[in-house]
Amino acid sequence: MAESSVIGERPSEGRHRIQARHEFRGLRTAEHYFTVPLVHQAEETEETITVFAREYSSTDHSAEEAARLPWLLFLQGGPGGRGNRVTSLSGWMKAAAKDFRILMLDQRGTGLSTPIEQQSLALRGDAVEQAEYLTHFRADSIVADAEFIRRILGSGPWSVLGQSFGGFCALTYLSFAPEGLREVLITGGLAPLHGSADRVYQATFRRVASRNAEYFSWYPEDRERVTRIARHLDRYPEFLASGERLTPERFQMVGSFLGGNARVDALHYLLEDAFIGTPSGERLSESFLEQVRGLVSRAGNPLYAVLHESIYGQREATNWAAWRVLEDYPEFRPDAEEPLLTGEMVYPWYFEQDPALVPLREVAEQLAARKDWKPLYDPIRLASNTVPAAAAVYKDDIYVDYDLSLETASAVRGLQTWVTSDYHHDGIGEDGEGIFGRLFGMVRANR
Structure with a gap:
């Protein structure tokens, strides 16, 4: 087991506000701002940051119906990638919006979340202090934010779709907070669990x-x-x-x-x-x-x-x-x-x-x-995983290696893989509707 969980037991007392709602071209949006601890496991949580997420739902559902739909959290590629800004529902989002409200996260440090740029980073002090601050912007902290937000929203275990680095984050989620997950879909994002x-x-x-x-x-x-x-x-x-x-x-x-x-x-x-x-x-x-x-x-x-x-x-x-x-x-x-x-x-x-x-x-x-990076995955917990999970693995992916992906897949209990040479790393952008439908069908087939 890893030394400690990235998720604390802190109650969901963090501040949350919805700044604006909009409706256009068949979609409905709400802009969520969450105040979360900079360091989730710290004994003292004086410093906080803002994490932004935009909610998307389809106008095929009434507002009342949409509010009752389960959540699908999307974890973007990166690191440092903000959530997608869309003007209509297409691709995987069109498919997902039939059954879910989509929460498009601006991972900490990106987009409308508390930003990381050289101007703002200079406020942290010298290079050593800036680097220390940035250690709190990896997958473990992103997952801790997600789980904190889930509790603030009052959601039960939710579904997660992770693309590329977002898939790495999904594996961290399965490692340290599987109780927050209903099912996990990963596209081009099975990270190696060990090694340099x-x-x-x-x-x-x-x-x-x-x-x-x-x-x-x-x-x-x-x-x-x-x-x-x-x-x-x-x-x-x-x-x-x-x-x-x-x-x-x-x-x-x-x-x-x-x-x-x-x-x-x-x-x-x-x-x-x-x-x-x-x-x-x-x-x-x-x-x-x-x-x-x-x-x-x-x-x-x-x-x-x-x-x-x-x-x-x-x-x-x-x-x-x-x-x-x-x-x-x-x-x-x-x-x-x-x-x-x-x-x-x-x-x-x-x-x-x-x-x-x-x-x-x-x-x-x-x-x-830096030599003291904390573990991002818990191989023992992944080996006993009970959360339904499915991953698209692209045979010719130049960014997330096929062989290393299959090595990881074999180490996660119950993880189903769809291996294909029809797509590359950007498959979700090419045929998001088809890929989402395939993976969603895999995790739901035995229910």
């Missing part, structure tokens, strides 16, 4: 390399384009509209397109826009540079970069795992003869080259070196 972050990146670098090869087999002309752009950036300074230089290694980050079926082909359209003739010869076009800026900047979500490797930290330092493992994969080096595009890995140079991250460099170093 290194084994994650050893697996995912291999997946990303294979995905590069697959992409270049579809678009062989793009193999030359990628190399040409990287060599051009070695020789000529090119600057994004925000002022910083685009380096070859930052350009490689456009490989984020490779993580999905629904958007992978858009990479081709990006690359074909790369060059334009100028009086001084060929340069990268302003159109291309503007598109790239949106892909390589973490200004809109700095928490992702700062906390990314910590989501794998348990009892030992992550110590820039992706950067160290990269040494085993020279084909990803920007100066390789034919450099490959990268995935979601985070490297220390992010905090030197991205202006949004430069002020957070010392904090990131503190977190990378």
Whole structure:
């Protein structure tokens, strides 16, 4: 068993207010603000933060009927991802709204919850104090918030849908507060229960390399384009509209397109826009540079970069795992003869080259070196799990490795898996209605 539960026994006396309600395009919303302890297990709970969640329901139900529906909590990918903002019910939400009220959580530090950005983080003190504060923004604290909110709402055990990192959080929920769960659905988010972050990146670098090869087999002309752009950036300074230089290694980050079926082909359209003739010869076009800026900047979500490797930290330092493992994969080096595009890995140079991250460099170093991360999962409790659970496992997922996912699935009693090669990591965005229906049917089949 892990040393202690992330969920305290504190009663649900936290403040809760609904600020506004709206109705449009077939959906009904309510804006919930919860005041929760910064540290749920602390003996003294003087410091609190705000956690925001938006409630969605379908106008196919009357307001009175909707108020009686059970809750489905959605846990977003990330870390550092706020809840989806939608203007109509479609995809998985359309399917879920037939049976549930959906609670779309802005995980602590994101969206309308008490925010984490370099301006606000500076209020915490020096880098050591800021890093200590950020230790309270991992999956264990997110789950403690969710369970605290469930009690405030007066809900019985509720259903949870976790996408990507949200699936990691769902496993933490199953580990430490299964009494709060009716059923769990996970899409592309079965985290390894043990081991260092290194084994994650050893697996995912291999997946990303294979995905590069697959992409270049579809678009062989793009193999030359990628190399040409990287060599051009070695020789000529090119600057994004925000002022910083685009380096070859930052350009490689456009490989984020490779993580999905629904958007992978858009990479081709990006690359074909790369060059334009100028009086001084060929340069990268302003159109291309503007598109790239949106892909390589973490200004809109700095928490992702700062906390990314910590989501794998348990009892030992992550110590820039992706950067160290990269040494085993020279084909990803920007100066390789034919450099490959990268995935979601985070490297220390992010905090030197991205202006949004430069002020957070010392904090990131503190977190990378931290050795006393608490366990995020309880393997013994998961082995005796009684909560119905089902997970979509994508065979070619470059972000959450297939083999590691199946290892985890085999360690969670009663967890059913749907293994498919039809989707990539963004499957829920491509066919959310179908995927939700499949998983929901699996957990309800034996009831």
